[in-house]
Amino acid sequence: MREYFLGGSYMKKRPIFFSLLVFVACFILSTNIYAETNESVVSDGHSHEDIARGERFFKGLLPFDRKYSSCVSCHNLKQVDTLNWNPSAMDIAMKFVDKDYETFQASVLNPSGKKMEASHVNFNISEEDLKTVKVYLDDLAHHGTHPVKPTFNNLILFLFLGLLITWAVIELIFLKKIKLKLIPVIILLGAFGWQVNMIVTDAIRLSRQQDYAPDQPIKFSHKVHAGDNGIDCMYCHTTVEQGKSAGIPATNLCMNCHVIIREGTNSGKFEIAKVVDAAENGKPVEWNRIHNLPDHVFFSHAVHVGSGKLDCAQCHGAVEEMDIMRQESELSMGWCINCHRDTEVDIMNNGYYQHHIERQEELQSGARDKVTANDVGANDCMRCHY
The missing domain is CATH 1.10.760 (Cytochrome Bc1 Complex; Chain D, domain 2)
Structure with a gap:
């Protein structure tokens, strides 16, 4: 019986009836959903x-x-x-x-x-x-607000180039109406090359988000806090020297200042009130993560900041000038490898590198004038992919 109704002869004999039934069910479902979401406004007497x-x-x-x-x-x-x-x-x-x-x-x-x-x-x-x-x-x-409609400019261009390639191939093989064969050849190679460039460019951009700057639940300005007020990065990001992550400051840490400061020069009371409300109700602020790495990549702030003594700006840029925090660097594999090749390490005075005796002797003898992160194994594949 189940096969008869769902996959058998009934659907074949009554396709119009079945389609109408599905349409009515979807319409009723969507109407109920709309009524539920609109209940507090329309059903309260507002049109x-x-x-x-x-x-x-x-x-x-x-x-x-x-x-x-x-x-x-x-x-x-x-x-x-x-x-x-x-x-x-x-x-x-x-x-x-x-x-x-x-x-x-x-x-x-x-x-x-x-x-x-x-x-x-x-x-x-x-x-x-x-x-x-x-x-x-x-x-x-x-x-909510109307979602921003996606743009299809690249897709339209890609399809147009595909049409040009198709026409050029048909012209060269079948039509043969253009006497100067170089014209369709140039169009074919040019369109195909453009398509390849688009594919390669988009493939390289996969999982990269340079300049990513999402909206945050609270309008927090690093320019105001780190720049104008001179708050040190490590006062808020307390785990940056010991942990894998730099850490997101707890709301109670914000209240060290905002227990007194309840109105901002630029933001007024509205944004700071969100912090106070979160602290008083014990509800953490759900910040949107900005810097993301692929799951197969290991990165530790403890190694770079705590042991390597890197400055935050080397990766994150001039944060003290950013009202809206964004991803400054591309954080690609090539970017990391080049940084390891160029960044010098203090192998003589930093205890983290004390076991690199051979490199220390080379520096002392003058055999080399500097030691980079690459020289002490930073570009070893297993450091990041293990």
Whole structure:
């Protein structure tokens, strides 16, 4: 019976009925899912028109005679390359989604803190319009922002080159309409070479993410902390000299300063309040990892920083100048090998290298003028791949 309904003659005899049944089931399922996710906004008496109107006010499309800055001019909806100190639209939405309108209204029209007060000067919006903004933000908290659509430029170019190659081959073998045979040959070789270059380039980029700078749950600026305030890297990254990882600072460590400092010059109170809330509720901040290596690669900060005495900037760049932390170096195998070949080690005064007696004698006798990491086995395959 099961075979009859799922894989046998019934599907063959009733394909239209079966397809319609699947379509109706999918439609009902998607409708239920939408109703569940929309429950807190639409089922509370708000219409989709309210959400759309609130979105227009947030983006500054309404009112037409607006004399104040739009919400989106400060509270961005999409990730930006430079640090926007103001909370994003999603941050605001998540903060007020479970709060009533009066709390939201008080925060917008009667803000606390110097930064927010300065930003909301002359901000004048009617109560009804502000309510639709709250509805829009509540909807945003449940559904999120629209995902960025992927681009297919390289794929389109690759397919176009494939068409050129196909045409050139057909012309050379079958059509033979072009008298000057050099033209399709040049097109064939050029398009094929371009395709090969695209494949090689993308293959080399696999698992590499130079300049990767993801959005973080808290807008933490290394420029402010390490640069302007001169905080040493090892004060926060406490395991960098003894551990494989440099370590992510615990929220309690942040509170060593922020138990007093509750408002930032640039960020106001909003971002620091996230740190305070995490510390008070015992909920760790879920930072997004920036520097990633393939699983088959072993790397230890203890060896490089603790034993090798490398400076953090040698791999991570001028962190003290970065508002948004990014991956400075490509961290490829070639990059590591070249670094080992070029980086000198203090083999005479560093106890970590005391067993390299032969290299020490060569330095003392003048047989060599320097010792690099490569000379003491850093490029041995088993050091990183074991």
